[in-house]
Amino acid sequence: xxxxxxxxxxxSLVAGLALLLTAPAAHAADTPLRDLGTAKGKVxxxxxxxxxLTGTYGDLAGAQFSSLTPGNxxxxxxxxxxxxxxxxxEADQIVAFAQAHNQQVRGHTLVWHSQNPNWLTxxxxxxxxxxxxxxxxxxxxxxxYKGKIAAWDVVNxxxxxxxxxxxxxxxxxxxxxxxxxALTWARAADPAAKLYVNDYNVEGVNAKSTALYNLVKSLKExxxxxxxxGLQAHLVLGQVPSTLQQNIQRFADLGxxxxxxxxxxxxxxxxxxxxxxxQKADYKAVTAAxxxxxxxxxxxxxGFTDSDSWVxxxxxxxxxxxxxxxxxxxxxxxxxxxxxxxxxxxxxxxxACTASYGVGxxxxxxxxxxxxxxxxxxxxxxxxxxxxxxxxxxxxxxWNATCTQSGAAVSCANASYNGTVPDGGSVSFGFxxxxxxxxxxxxxxxx
Numbered sequence: 006x007x008x009x010x011x012x013x014x015x016x017s018l019v020a021g022l023a024l025l026l027t028a029p030a031a032h033a034a035d036t037p038l039r040d041l042g043t044a045k046g047k048v049x050x051x052x053x054x055x056x057x058l059t060g061t062y063g064d065l066a067g068a069q070f071s072s073l074t075p076g077n078x079x080x081x082x083x084x085x086x087x088x089x090x091x092x093x094x095e096a097d098q099i100v101a102f103a104q105a106h107n108q109q110v111r112g113h114t115l116v117w118h119s120q121n122p123n124w125l126t127x128x129x130x131x132x133x134x135x136x137x138x139x140x141x142x143x144x145x146x147x148x149x150y151k152g153k154i155a156a157w158d159v160v161n162x163x164x165x166x167x168x169x170x171x172x173x174x175x176x177x178x179x180x181x182x183x184x185x186x187a188l189t190w191a192r193a194a195d196p197a198a199k200l201y202v203n204d205y206n207v208e209g210v211n212a213k214s215t216a217l218y219n220l221v222k223s224l225k226e227x228x229x230x231x232x233x234x235g236l237q238a239h240l241v242l243g244q245v246p247s248t249l250q251q252n253i254q255r256f257a258d259l260g261x262x263x264x265x266x267x268x269x270x271x272x273x274x275x276x277x278x279x280x281x282x283x284q285k286a287d288y289k290a291v292t293a294a295x296x297x298x299x300x301x302x303x304x305x306x307x308g309f310t311d312s313d314s315w316v317x318x319x320x321x322x323x324x325x326x327x328x329x330x331x332x333x334x335x336x337x338x339x340x341x342x343x344x345x346x347x348x349x350x351x352x353x354x355x356x357a358c359t360a361s362y363g364v365g366x367x368x369x370x371x372x373x374x375x376x377x378x379x380x381x382x383x384x385x386x387x388x389x390x391x392x393x394x395x396x397x398x399x400x401x402x403x404w405n406a407t408c409t410q411s412g413a414a415v416s417c418a419n420a421s422y423n424g425t426v427p428d429g430g431s432v433s434f435g436f437x438x439x440x441x442x443x444x445x446x447x448x449x450x451x452x
Contacts, residue, residue: 072108
């Protein structure tokens with residue numbers, strides 16, 4: 006710290022003083038998740054809202070993640086709200102942000118039963134018309150972003166929980182082959198993009214994930230372009246499937262990549278320290294399962310901050326599902342991900358205690374000084390303050406502290422009754438001292 010030097014000191018001179026604890030935001034003190042992921046051969050991503058990609062939200066999205074998924078901006082109702090009328094504004098914004106921050110984009114999603122425009126869902130279409138609509142939609146959207154999208158969730162959520170096909174506009178009108186057609190059209194529109202089928206509740210080995218496995222196996226055997234499967238991983242606290250890594254491995258053994266595409270882990274609100282600790286363990290377990298399988302290539306969280314999560318509005322009484330809290334502070338879950346990627350699992354200090362030195366009254370041979378110790382985001386059980394006088398000042402009396410002086414060096418420690426400084430609290434002590442000629446304010450260290 007630069008020393009503060011003044012001439013003659015008058016009343017109320019206050020110096021900015023040394024920190025007991027350094028206090029950068031916790032994420033800034035660590036290796037970013039994207040860099041930890043790169044070291045393990047994994048892409049670490051997040052879903053984002055385009056309008057929020059400014060300020061702290063934008064800074065974190067750009068610094069921490071190597072892939073962005075538009076949360077809603079590339080869904081059919083967003084890009085073609087009226088037939089033949091397109092709105093690419095938010096999607097373009099996210100792609101541009103990703104390019105500026107050396108990030109991949111994961112396109113989401115081309116074929117889904119939900120978030121379709123009314124003109125599409127309420128229409129009466131023949132199979133031929135549906136085929137034309139779907140082919141044109143895929144060709145238009147994938148073609149627009151050709152060369153800019155690393156991977157597409159081409160087909161989203163095709164299965165029921167029991168492994169049967171979900172009845173949708175596409176399945177009902179075109180049969181099971183709508184999946185193969187969609188993948189084929191996407192490949193034609195952008196041969197370089199990786200093509201995925203994505204679903205939820207397929208993280209462990211069960212009837213639904215086995216149906217997805219059999220679909221992928223069949224597509225591969227038929228020569229249909231399929232590069233990967235997406236396991237959404239919208240999980241409940243303490244319920245990470247024990248067969249997650251086994252399931253990832255069996256898909257990898259089919260010769261496709263695997264991505265954790267929409268990870269969040271919700272809990273009952275309000276959250277407490279035990280829930281947050283369990284959430285850290287759960288995030289670590291999911292990340293570790295991906296790290297353990299070479300072909301698990303991407304781990305994406307579905308929003309990185311609780312203020313941007315879908316969970317609370319969808320599951321009343323539940324939430325706190327992401328790695329950052331609503332104020333953009335990293336939660337234990339953040340460190341669970343980092344630890345599984347080979348980084349630190351212990352948060353650095355996020356708060357600080359400071360000491361401020363001031364001069365009260367001053368006369369021709371002496372002055373009254375005071376020091377205040379304050380804490381924010383941290384606390385103390387004892388304290389000691391030291392400084393060095395630069396102009397021969399000498400302490401003659403002190404109260405609310407035990408002060409000693411050797412030459413120019415002063416050391417003041419707490420009394421028996423005021424060593425504790427709580428988070429948000431402060432304590433003060435005072436002293437009388439002599440001076441002659443000048444009374445520069447010293448640099449004070451709290452330790």
